Amino acid sequence: MNIGIVGAGAMAAYHVKGFKRAGASVLAVADFNKEKAESFGREFGIKKTCKTLEEMLQTFPELDAVSIATPNKFHASLAIEALEKGKHVYCEKPPARNAKELQGMIHAAENAKKILMFGFNNRARPEAQAMATYIREGVTGRINSAQATWIRRAGIPGFGGWFTDKELAGGGAVIDLLHMIDLALYFMGHPEPRQVLAVTFNDFMGNPHFKGPWGVADGTGKMNVETACHAMVTFQDGRCLLIRNSWAEMNEREEVSVTFQGAKAGGVVEGLFGRDGYDETIMYRNCLFTEEFGRQVNREIITERDETMGRIANAENFVQGITGEADVLNTPSEALVLMRIIDAIYESARTSRCISL
Missing domain, CATH: 3.30.360.10 (Dihydrodipicolinate Reductase; domain 2)
Known part of the structure; x- marks a missing residue:
């Protein structure tokens, strides 16, 4: 299984460790802060860094899933973007800023018939x-x-x-x-x-x-x-x-x-x-x-x-x-x-x- 990470913050480190422990490969990490993404990639052996989810999906169409570890405002839009591209989504908590945003994520997951799971660790x-x-x-x-x-x-x-x-x-x-x-x-x-x-x-x-x-x-x-x-x-x-x-x-x-x-x-x-x-x-x-x-x-x-x-x-x-x-x-x-x-x-x-x- 191939997974991409969006957001190179502290929580993403746990995502990578869990995915790898389950036998998955993390192919890329995306973050607007290029230096942060590159540092994260070096630490966890991720060779490719991107600025956006869109760039990552274009570069790695073979991704099976996307992990989202960004500020809460971007959870819904990024999850929906990934789901509409046919990717499973793992999203940090909270699921979204409110129930309305979450409803949009659920609708996208149902349409794509993909797993949407959250960081309720x-x-x-x-x-x-x-x-x-x-x-x-x-x-x-x-x-x-x-x-x-x-x-x-x-x-x-x-x-x-x-x-x-x-x-x-x-x-x-x-x-x-x-x-x-x-x-x-x-x-x-x-x-x-x-x-x-x-x-x-x-x-x-x-x-x-x-x-x-x-x-x-x-x-x-x-x-x-x-x-x-x-x-x-x-x-x-x-x-x-x-x-x-x-x-x-x-x-x-x-x-x-x-x-x-x-x-x-x-x-x-x-x-x-x-x-x-x-x-x-x-x-x-x-x-x-x-x-x-x-x-x-x-x-x-x-x-x-x-x-x-x-x-x-x-x-x-x-x-x-x-x-x-x-x-x-x-x-x-x-x-x-x-x-x-x-x-x-x-x-x-x-x-x-x-x-x-």
Whole structure:
């Protein structure tokens, strides 16, 4: 299988490693920044660099798939361009800036009869897959409620760059840190959302003491996105999901987790390797909460640890999904449920109203 990469940023490195681990070849990388593309190519043994997806597709018509790792604004247009040329598409998160853009991507994938998959890498983490097995086998019963949390104390990814420009990113902490929302929906089986009530805050935007440590360059653009959000989602079948996302908020430390309460058992998946700008954030917990023989019991689930947070495994799964070696770990219809909820979060925060879907 032959794959081309669009965007030579940090996430693309995980894509290449996953594709190669699955046995695919990466023929080219495209980026408007020629020096960046060439440096990326040298690092990963990719001989050909291009400026645009169009140039890459013309140079390598034999490409089977295209990987997109660009700012969010370009996800939909690039994915549609590749799909219309008959290529499978692997796209970094978020799928798009909003559900309308995603609908266009889904339509193109359906017409082309090609796989469209997204970088929801936390589903591919060993602890998430282990917990999903217990849920799938009925150990937890129906999950009635869940809490999706990705909160940082000091982790704004730069000021005035594309992350803080709503036109380029689609939003701030909500859309950037959507992974735990996605993981909670995955555990719950993607129920149909009914209503969303949300509030957002933009405290500490522009304050250098709340900038994250990842080396994201500051720019001269806008800083018009949220730094924190609190939301409640109810579903058509009576279940609910509580959401906390933040880049900068007065928390004890960074927390990345999904906790849930089922009819037979509850559980928690928590884990992050790295730093949030405040302290070392190496956390790991994978546990079921249940009752056995009249006693309340916590069952610890032991798995290997993946410091890439599933990024390589998720990209590997994309190739395996195309070749039929495995089922894909996420689908466009699931992504659409997520983006409809995110759209409703922003609309609720804007209007101070509960949004019905």
